Amino acid sequence: MAIASLNQLRPLRLFLTGLRRRWLEWRMGISIDPSASISLSSRFIGGQPGGISVGADTLVAFKTLLDARDLATGTVRPIRIGQRCFIGGGSMIMPGVTLADEVIVAAGAVVFHDVPARSIVAGNPARVVRSDIKVGRFGRLDGANENTRRMYKL
Amino acid sequence: MAIASLNQLRPLRLFLTGLRRRWLEWRMGISIDPSASISLSSRFIGGQPGGISVGADTLVAFKTLLDARDLATGTVRPIRIGQRCFIGGGSMIMPGVTLADEVIVAAGAVVFHDVPARSIVAGNPARVVRSDIKVGRFGRLDGANENTRRMYKL
Amino acid sequence: MAIASLNQLRPLRLFLTGLRRRWLEWRMGISIDPSASISLSSRFIGGQPGGISVGADTLVAFKTLLDARDLATGTVRPIRIGQRCFIGGGSMIMPGVTLADEVIVAAGAVVFHDVPARSIVAGNPARVVRSDIKVGRFGRLDGANENTRRMYKL
Numbered sequence: 134m135a136i137a138s139l140n141q142l143r144p145l146r147l148f149l150t151g152l153r154r155r156w157l158e159w160r161m162g163i164s165i166d167p168s169a170s171i172s173l174s175s176r177f178i179g180g181q182p183g184g185i186s187v188g189a190d191t192l193v194a195f196k197t198l199l200d201a202r203d204l205a206t207g208t209v210r211p212i213r214i215g216q217r218c219f220i221g222g223g224s225m226i227m228p229g230v231t232l233a234d235e236v237i238v239a240a241g242a243v244v245f246h247d248v249p250a251r252s253i254v255a256g257n258p259a260r261v262v263r264s265d266i267k268v269g270r271f272g273r274l275d276g277a278n279e280n281t282r283r284m285y286k287l
Numbered sequence: 288m289a290i291a292s293l294n295q296l297r298p299l300r301l302f303l304t305g306l307r308r309r310w311l312e313w314r315m316g317i318s319i320d321p322s323a324s325i326s327l328s329s330r331f332i333g334g335q336p337g338g339i340s341v342g343a344d345t346l347v348a349f350k351t352l353l354d355a356r357d358l359a360t361g362t363v364r365p366i367r368i369g370q371r372c373f374i375g376g377g378s379m380i381m382p383g384v385t386l387a388d389e390v391i392v393a394a395g396a397v398v399f400h401d402v403p404a405r406s407i408v409a410g411n412p413a414r415v416v417r418s419d420i421k422v423g424r425f426g427r428l429d430g431a432n433e434n435t436r437r438m439y440k441l
Numbered sequence: 442m443a444i445a446s447l448n449q450l451r452p453l454r455l456f457l458t459g460l461r462r463r464w465l466e467w468r469m470g471i472s473i474d475p476s477a478s479i480s481l482s483s484r485f486i487g488g489q490p491g492g493i494s495v496g497a498d499t500l501v502a503f504k505t506l507l508d509a510r511d512l513a514t515g516t517v518r519p520i521r522i523g524q525r526c527f528i529g530g531g532s533m534i535m536p537g538v539t540l541a542d543e544v545i546v547a548a549g550a551v552v553f554h555d556v557p558a559r560s561i562v563a564g565n566p567a568r569v570v571r572s573d574i575k576v577g578r579f580g581r582l583d584g585a586n587e588n589t590r591r592m593y594k595l
Contacts, residue, residue: 245563257550272358350506377533393553410551426512
């Protein structure tokens with residue numbers, strides 16, 4: 134199976150992700166918890182040191198964009214991502230947005246406003262579609278089994 | 288004209304698309320009808336064999352994403368695309384979604400729910416914006432002339 | 442700082458952008474004002490000569506798509522972008538859309554309909570979220586200071 138062969142690349146991927154995390158921190162002042170999992174195709178634009186922070190056990194999926202530069206005010210408005218969040222593929226997080234802990238951002242969502250803890254947001258503009266969820270590591274919904282870990286190769 | 292010169296690449300593109308279709312089928316268990324037209328920049332993530340199927344005379348445009356892996360349940364929920372559909376550029380099809388025959392997905396749409404036959408869906412989240420349409424091959428609306436075929440180089 | 446080192450690449454970027462603008466005009470019949478700023482990762486599909494035009498002092502950000510080909514009618518419906526507009530990252534402009542002068546398109550927006558002057562549109566489908574704005578060059582909101590220029594390296 135292709136999944137098995139991709140898993141053989143896991144050590145390389147983890148090495149590259151760790152390298153990138155250190156580079157983002159050192160050169161861009163973007164702080165990403167070492168326990169977070171960051172897709173190599175995600176894009177972080179902090180604008181200035183401290184522009185973006187990502188909490189523990191959070192997963193940022195492929196083709197996501199986090200951009201802290203605000204054209205309207207000509208300033209950087211920091212983006213804060215909590216712990217145990219899941220930022221779905223292709224989604225965008227706008228300047229000044231704070232995601233509390235245990236937030237799931239659906240694939241393709243464009244988030245303009247803060248999101249309270251234990252919520253799922255979806256759509257463009259993103260709206261809360263579910264509240265009081267219970268999640269584990271990487272924003273896995275309670276009841277999601279080990280398959281999720283394997284599917285995302287975490 | 289540029290369009291003319293791009294058309295000179297058509298045999299190469301058809302060859303690469305056919306190669307990719309076979310690879311997706313053999314390695315990923317994704318079934319794509321040979322009469323379907325699949326952009327090379329579309330992305331199919333089946334998760335497991337049988338995770339995605341695409342019907343005859345359907346067009347999947349550039350930068351689309353079909354992802355059958357469901358984080359919430361930790362399982363794969365198959366994606367089914369019918370015949371004579373048009374999946375617009377940059378759109379996303381979520382796990383478990385079935386598109387019936389002759390469905391048009393507008394560019395940039397994010398589809399979370401099943402779509403009934405002969406409908407147009409648009410937006411994020413995608414909603415039905417038109418029903419009872421009549422389409423031909425590749426989801427071309429009735430009345431669209433040969434230009435469409437030429438524009439998309441089919 | 443990384444921003445400083447990126448700015449050292451500015452002459453190269455301006456040279457490539459100018460080259461691309463000329464190529465788009467000569468080969469594709471797409472007219473872009475020389476004072477406009479066009480991201481190298483933006484994508485212009487004119488369909489035929491005259492399919493797209495972009496006005497003076499307008500900024501088209503990264504990963505945007507402007508596609509003037511209309512599947513429904515099988516024809517090209519030209520896209521017109523006015524002056525002093527800002528087309529946000531990851532947004533899409535659909536066939537037949539005219540943006541008047543001084544329009545801001547939020548990141549990730551998908552624009553299906555014409556937008557009146559001095560408006561901000563956001564969402565998918567895009568809707569007017571603010572009117573009667575005052576902007577300067579590149580759609581900078583009145584009050585945005587020089588930082589914006591620096592952030593976008595204009």
